[in-house]
Amino acid sequence: MSNPGEGLTTTKAPFIEQVRSEGKTFIEQPYELYSEENQETWRRLYARIRPSWEHYSHPQFLEGVEKLALPADHIPHLDEINKFLQPLSGFSARAVAGYVPAYQFFDSLRMRAFPTTITIRDGKLLDYLPEPDIFHDVAGHVPMHTDRQFADVLVRFGEVARAAAGFAAEIKDHDERMQKIESVIKAMARFFWFTIEFGLMRRPGGSSKDLCVYGSGLLSSHGEIEYCIESPRVQRYPFKLEWVINQYFEIDHYQPLLFIVDSFDHLFEQIDELERWMPEGRLCNVSPGEPAVNQDDLDSFLNAQVHDTAGA
Ligand SMILES: [Fe+2]
Numbered sequence: 001m002s003n004p005g006e007g008l009t010t011t012k013a014p015f016i017e018q019v020r021s022e023g024k025t026f027i028e029q030p031y032e033l034y035s036e037e038n039q040e041t042w043r044r045l046y047a048r049i050r051p052s053w054e055h056y057s058h059p060q061f062l063e064g065v066e067k068l069a070l071p072a073d074h075i076p077h078l079d080e081i082n083k084f085l086q087p088l089s090g091f092s093a094r095a096v097a098g099y100v101p102a103y104q105f106f107d108s109l110r111m112r113a114f115p116t117t118i119t120i121r122d123g124k125l126l127d128y129l130p131e132p133d134i135f136h137d138v139a140g141h142v143p144m145h146t147d148r149q150f151a152d153v154l155v156r157f158g159e160v161a162r163a164a165a166g167f168a169a170e171i172k173d174h175d176e177r178m179q180k181i182e183s184v185i186k187a188m189a190r191f192f193w194f195t196i197e198f199g200l201m202r203r204p205g206g207s208s209k210d211l212c213v214y215g216s217g218l219l220s221s222h223g224e225i226e227y228c229i230e231s232p233r234v235q236r237y238p239f240k241l242e243w244v245i246n247q248y249f250e251i252d253h254y255q256p257l258l259f260i261v262d263s264f265d266h267l268f269e270q271i272d273e274l275e276r277w278m279p280e281g282r283l284c285n286v287s288p289g290e291p292a293v294n295q296d297d298l299d300s301f302l303n304a305q306v307h308d309t310a311g312a
Pocket of ligand 1: 132136137141197214217
Protein backbone atom coordinates (compact mmCIF):
# COMPACT_ATOMS: atom_id res chain seq x y z
CA MET A 1 0.00 0.00 0.00
CA SER A 2 1.27 3.47 -0.78
CA ASN A 3 1.60 6.06 1.95
CA PRO A 4 -0.86 8.93 2.06
CA GLY A 5 0.54 11.81 0.01
CA GLU A 6 2.44 9.50 -2.30
CA GLY A 7 0.62 7.93 -5.23
CA LEU A 8 0.93 10.36 -8.14
CA THR A 9 0.96 13.59 -6.14
CA THR A 10 2.80 16.50 -7.81
CA THR A 11 6.44 16.77 -6.63
CA LYS A 12 5.99 13.69 -4.39
CA ALA A 13 5.72 10.82 -6.89
CA PRO A 14 8.61 8.33 -6.85
CA PHE A 15 7.40 6.97 -10.22
CA ILE A 16 7.97 10.36 -11.86
CA GLU A 17 11.46 10.66 -10.35
CA GLN A 18 12.23 7.25 -11.77
CA VAL A 19 11.09 7.94 -15.36
CA ARG A 20 12.73 11.37 -15.34
CA SER A 21 16.04 9.80 -14.41
CA GLU A 22 15.65 7.53 -17.45
CA GLY A 23 15.38 10.63 -19.65
CA LYS A 24 12.04 9.71 -21.21
CA THR A 25 9.78 12.40 -22.63
CA PHE A 26 6.60 10.46 -23.37
CA ILE A 27 5.57 7.82 -20.83
CA GLU A 28 2.61 5.62 -19.92
CA GLN A 29 -0.01 6.72 -17.43
CA PRO A 30 0.44 4.16 -14.60
CA TYR A 31 -3.18 4.50 -13.54
CA GLU A 32 -3.01 1.99 -10.68
CA LEU A 33 -0.57 4.28 -8.84
CA TYR A 34 -3.18 6.98 -8.16
CA SER A 35 -4.03 6.88 -4.46
CA GLU A 36 -7.55 7.24 -3.09
CA GLU A 37 -6.46 10.70 -1.91
CA ASN A 38 -5.47 11.59 -5.51
CA GLN A 39 -8.91 10.46 -6.74
CA GLU A 40 -10.63 12.49 -4.04
CA THR A 41 -8.61 15.58 -5.06
CA TRP A 42 -9.90 15.24 -8.64
CA ARG A 43 -13.51 14.88 -7.43
CA ARG A 44 -13.25 18.01 -5.27
CA LEU A 45 -11.56 20.07 -8.01
CA TYR A 46 -14.16 19.06 -10.57
CA ALA A 47 -17.18 19.60 -8.30
CA ARG A 48 -16.18 23.08 -7.20
CA ILE A 49 -15.27 24.43 -10.66
CA ARG A 50 -18.14 22.93 -12.69
CA PRO A 51 -20.65 25.74 -11.89
CA SER A 52 -18.08 28.35 -12.98
CA TRP A 53 -17.52 26.55 -16.26
CA GLU A 54 -21.22 26.73 -16.94
CA HIS A 55 -21.22 30.43 -16.24
CA TYR A 56 -17.95 31.72 -17.69
CA SER A 57 -16.41 29.28 -20.15
CA HIS A 58 -16.55 29.42 -23.95
CA PRO A 59 -19.44 27.28 -25.27
CA GLN A 60 -16.97 25.10 -27.19
CA PHE A 61 -15.21 24.28 -23.93
CA LEU A 62 -18.38 23.02 -22.25
CA GLU A 63 -19.25 21.10 -25.36
CA GLY A 64 -15.76 19.59 -25.25
CA VAL A 65 -16.27 18.46 -21.65
CA GLU A 66 -19.37 16.58 -22.80
CA LYS A 67 -17.80 15.18 -25.97
CA LEU A 68 -14.88 13.76 -23.98
CA ALA A 69 -17.19 12.42 -21.27
CA LEU A 70 -14.76 14.02 -18.84
CA PRO A 71 -15.36 12.11 -15.61
CA ALA A 72 -16.40 13.97 -12.47
CA ASP A 73 -15.83 11.04 -10.13
CA HIS A 74 -12.35 9.80 -11.04
CA ILE A 75 -9.11 10.87 -12.65
CA PRO A 76 -9.44 10.35 -16.42
CA HIS A 77 -7.67 7.52 -18.20
CA LEU A 78 -5.88 9.28 -21.07
CA ASP A 79 -6.65 6.32 -23.35
CA GLU A 80 -10.36 6.80 -22.82
CA ILE A 81 -10.18 10.57 -23.38
CA ASN A 82 -8.21 10.00 -26.58
CA LYS A 83 -10.80 7.60 -27.95
CA PHE A 84 -13.23 10.51 -28.05
CA LEU A 85 -10.70 13.22 -28.87
CA GLN A 86 -8.77 11.78 -31.82
CA PRO A 87 -11.68 11.45 -34.26
CA LEU A 88 -12.70 15.05 -33.54
CA SER A 89 -9.46 16.93 -34.18
CA GLY A 90 -6.66 14.38 -34.57
CA PHE A 91 -5.25 15.45 -31.21
CA SER A 92 -4.29 13.11 -28.40
CA ALA A 93 -3.22 13.72 -24.81
CA ARG A 94 0.19 12.09 -24.33
CA ALA A 95 1.57 11.51 -20.83
CA VAL A 96 4.89 13.20 -20.00
CA ALA A 97 7.16 12.96 -16.97
CA GLY A 98 7.29 16.73 -16.47
CA TYR A 99 8.82 19.73 -18.14
CA VAL A 100 9.23 19.48 -21.92
CA PRO A 101 11.70 21.96 -23.51
CA ALA A 102 9.97 24.66 -25.53
CA TYR A 103 10.77 23.43 -29.04
CA GLN A 104 9.73 19.83 -28.29
CA PHE A 105 6.55 21.12 -26.68
CA PHE A 106 5.56 23.20 -29.71
CA ASP A 107 6.67 20.51 -32.13
CA SER A 108 4.47 17.98 -30.33
CA LEU A 109 1.54 20.31 -30.92
CA ARG A 110 2.45 20.38 -34.61
CA MET A 111 2.00 16.60 -34.60
CA ARG A 112 -1.26 16.95 -32.65
CA ALA A 113 0.14 15.35 -29.51
CA PHE A 114 -0.47 17.36 -26.34
CA PRO A 115 2.21 16.80 -23.65
CA THR A 116 0.08 16.02 -20.61
CA THR A 117 1.07 16.00 -16.95
CA ILE A 118 -0.25 12.93 -15.13
CA THR A 119 0.41 13.89 -11.50
CA ILE A 120 -2.23 15.68 -9.47
CA ARG A 121 -1.79 18.49 -6.94
CA ASP A 122 -1.69 17.82 -3.20
CA GLY A 123 -5.25 17.60 -1.87
CA LYS A 124 -4.32 19.70 1.16
CA LEU A 125 -3.32 22.59 -1.11
CA LEU A 126 -6.01 22.67 -3.78
CA ASP A 127 -5.18 26.17 -5.00
CA TYR A 128 -1.42 25.88 -4.88
CA LEU A 129 0.24 24.75 -8.10
CA PRO A 130 4.02 24.34 -8.03
CA GLU A 131 3.79 23.09 -11.63
CA PRO A 132 1.04 21.99 -14.03
CA ASP A 133 -0.98 18.93 -13.01
CA ILE A 134 -3.49 16.62 -14.67
CA PHE A 135 -6.40 18.80 -13.64
CA HIS A 136 -4.86 21.82 -15.39
CA ASP A 137 -3.81 19.83 -18.45
CA VAL A 138 -6.80 17.53 -18.93
CA ALA A 139 -9.69 19.52 -17.44
CA GLY A 140 -8.25 22.94 -18.42
CA HIS A 141 -6.70 22.31 -21.84
CA VAL A 142 -8.00 19.15 -23.47
CA PRO A 143 -11.73 20.04 -23.82
CA MET A 144 -10.70 22.93 -26.12
CA HIS A 145 -8.80 20.45 -28.30
CA THR A 146 -12.10 18.92 -29.41
CA ASP A 147 -12.65 22.06 -31.49
CA ARG A 148 -11.04 21.69 -34.89
CA GLN A 149 -10.38 25.40 -35.34
CA PHE A 150 -8.76 25.72 -31.94
CA ALA A 151 -6.71 22.56 -32.56
CA ASP A 152 -5.47 24.10 -35.82
CA VAL A 153 -4.24 27.14 -33.87
CA LEU A 154 -2.13 24.81 -31.67
CA VAL A 155 -0.68 23.17 -34.78
CA ARG A 156 0.23 26.64 -36.07
CA PHE A 157 2.28 27.20 -32.87
CA GLY A 158 4.32 24.15 -33.85
CA GLU A 159 4.78 25.48 -37.36
CA VAL A 160 5.89 28.87 -36.06
CA ALA A 161 8.40 27.15 -33.74
CA ARG A 162 9.76 25.22 -36.69
CA ALA A 163 10.06 28.43 -38.70
CA ALA A 164 11.84 30.03 -35.73
CA ALA A 165 14.41 27.22 -35.53
CA GLY A 166 15.02 27.56 -39.28
CA PHE A 167 15.29 31.34 -38.94
CA ALA A 168 17.91 30.96 -36.17
CA ALA A 169 19.91 28.44 -38.19
CA GLU A 170 20.35 31.01 -40.97
CA ILE A 171 22.06 33.53 -38.65
CA LYS A 172 25.81 32.99 -38.92
CA ASP A 173 27.02 35.13 -36.01
CA HIS A 174 26.76 33.16 -32.76
CA ASP A 175 25.94 36.04 -30.42
CA GLU A 176 23.40 37.52 -32.81
CA ARG A 177 21.77 34.10 -33.23
CA MET A 178 21.50 33.59 -29.46
CA GLN A 179 20.06 37.04 -28.86
CA LYS A 180 17.49 36.79 -31.63
CA ILE A 181 16.27 33.28 -30.90
CA GLU A 182 15.88 34.13 -27.21
CA SER A 183 13.72 37.08 -28.19
CA VAL A 184 11.62 35.01 -30.61
CA ILE A 185 11.04 32.33 -27.95
CA LYS A 186 9.99 35.02 -25.48
CA ALA A 187 7.56 36.46 -28.03
CA MET A 188 6.07 33.00 -28.65
CA ALA A 189 5.80 32.24 -24.92
CA ARG A 190 3.99 35.54 -24.31
CA PHE A 191 1.62 34.89 -27.19
CA PHE A 192 0.88 31.41 -25.82
CA TRP A 193 0.36 32.78 -22.32
CA PHE A 194 -2.07 35.54 -23.28
CA THR A 195 -4.11 33.26 -25.56
CA ILE A 196 -3.98 29.51 -24.89
CA GLU A 197 -3.39 29.90 -21.15
CA PHE A 198 -5.11 33.17 -20.21
CA GLY A 199 -7.19 34.19 -23.20
CA LEU A 200 -10.62 35.83 -23.14
CA MET A 201 -12.98 35.89 -26.11
CA ARG A 202 -16.08 37.84 -27.03
CA ARG A 203 -18.99 35.51 -26.27
CA PRO A 204 -20.36 34.12 -29.53
CA GLY A 205 -23.74 35.73 -30.14
CA GLY A 206 -23.36 38.01 -27.11
CA SER A 207 -23.08 41.78 -26.89
CA SER A 208 -19.66 43.41 -27.44
CA LYS A 209 -19.14 43.58 -23.67
CA ASP A 210 -20.06 39.95 -23.12
CA LEU A 211 -16.88 37.91 -22.54
CA CYS A 212 -16.09 34.25 -22.00
CA VAL A 213 -13.00 32.29 -21.05
CA TYR A 214 -11.08 29.98 -23.37
CA GLY A 215 -7.62 30.12 -21.68
CA SER A 216 -6.74 26.96 -19.80
CA GLY A 217 -4.95 28.64 -16.90
CA LEU A 218 -8.24 30.40 -16.17
CA LEU A 219 -10.45 27.38 -16.92
CA SER A 220 -8.59 25.29 -14.34
CA SER A 221 -8.52 27.95 -11.60
CA HIS A 222 -11.50 27.92 -9.26
CA GLY A 223 -10.72 31.44 -8.02
CA GLU A 224 -9.52 33.15 -11.17
CA ILE A 225 -12.21 32.04 -13.63
CA GLU A 226 -14.77 34.29 -11.96
CA TYR A 227 -12.25 36.99 -11.03
CA CYS A 228 -10.99 37.39 -14.61
CA ILE A 229 -14.49 38.22 -15.87
CA GLU A 230 -16.03 40.02 -12.89
CA SER A 231 -13.28 41.86 -11.04
CA PRO A 232 -12.77 45.60 -11.59
CA ARG A 233 -9.10 44.94 -10.78
CA VAL A 234 -8.51 43.23 -14.13
CA GLN A 235 -7.67 45.26 -17.24
CA ARG A 236 -9.21 43.67 -20.33
CA TYR A 237 -8.05 44.97 -23.68
CA PRO A 238 -8.59 43.97 -27.30
CA PHE A 239 -5.76 41.71 -28.49
CA LYS A 240 -2.91 43.70 -30.06
CA LEU A 241 -0.03 41.61 -31.27
CA GLU A 242 2.62 44.32 -30.79
CA TRP A 243 1.53 44.70 -27.19
CA VAL A 244 1.21 41.01 -26.37
CA ILE A 245 4.71 40.06 -27.54
CA ASN A 246 6.23 42.91 -25.54
CA GLN A 247 4.20 42.39 -22.37
CA TYR A 248 5.85 40.55 -19.47
CA PHE A 249 3.79 38.52 -17.06
CA GLU A 250 4.13 36.96 -13.61
CA ILE A 251 2.81 33.51 -12.85
CA ASP A 252 2.40 33.57 -9.08
CA HIS A 253 -0.74 35.68 -8.71
CA TYR A 254 -3.99 36.46 -10.53
CA GLN A 255 -3.40 38.24 -13.82
CA PRO A 256 -4.03 42.01 -13.77
CA LEU A 257 -4.05 42.28 -17.59
CA LEU A 258 -5.80 40.07 -20.13
CA PHE A 259 -6.39 40.29 -23.86
CA ILE A 260 -9.63 39.64 -25.75
CA VAL A 261 -9.88 38.03 -29.17
CA ASP A 262 -13.05 38.28 -31.24
CA SER A 263 -13.22 34.65 -32.34
CA PHE A 264 -11.12 31.59 -33.18
CA ASP A 265 -10.73 33.01 -36.70
CA HIS A 266 -9.28 36.15 -35.17
CA LEU A 267 -6.88 34.07 -33.04
CA PHE A 268 -5.80 32.14 -36.13
CA GLU A 269 -5.12 35.39 -38.01
CA GLN A 270 -2.99 36.61 -35.14
CA ILE A 271 -0.72 33.57 -35.16
CA ASP A 272 -0.35 33.93 -38.92
CA GLU A 273 0.69 37.51 -38.28
CA LEU A 274 3.18 36.35 -35.61
CA GLU A 275 4.86 34.11 -38.16
CA ARG A 276 4.96 36.90 -40.76
CA TRP A 277 6.65 39.21 -38.29
CA MET A 278 9.57 36.85 -37.71
CA PRO A 279 11.51 37.33 -40.98
CA GLU A 280 10.72 41.03 -40.78
CA GLY A 281 12.74 41.09 -37.54
CA ARG A 282 9.81 42.27 -35.45
CA LEU A 283 10.19 39.45 -32.90
CA CYS A 284 13.96 39.87 -32.53
CA ASN A 285 14.08 42.68 -29.98
CA VAL A 286 11.03 42.29 -27.76
CA SER A 287 11.05 44.03 -24.41
CA PRO A 288 12.97 42.24 -21.65
CA GLY A 289 11.40 40.61 -18.61
CA GLU A 290 9.38 37.49 -17.95
CA PRO A 291 9.26 34.81 -19.02
CA ALA A 292 12.89 33.88 -18.61
CA VAL A 293 14.16 31.66 -21.42
CA ASN A 294 16.25 28.90 -19.89
CA GLN A 295 19.18 27.11 -21.49
CA ASP A 296 17.14 23.97 -22.22
CA ASP A 297 14.58 26.01 -24.14
CA LEU A 298 17.31 27.81 -26.10
CA ASP A 299 19.13 24.56 -26.87
CA SER A 300 15.90 22.90 -27.94
CA PHE A 301 15.46 25.51 -30.69
CA LEU A 302 19.13 25.64 -31.65
CA ASN A 303 19.41 21.87 -31.97
CA ALA A 304 16.06 21.32 -33.67
CA GLN A 305 16.15 19.16 -36.78
CA VAL A 306 14.16 21.39 -39.09
CA HIS A 307 15.61 20.37 -42.42
CA ASP A 308 14.57 16.74 -42.38
CA THR A 309 11.99 15.70 -44.91
CA ALA A 310 9.58 13.96 -42.53
CA GLY A 311 6.57 16.16 -41.94
CA ALA A 312 8.29 19.16 -43.51
FE1 LIG B 1 -1.16 25.06 -19.46
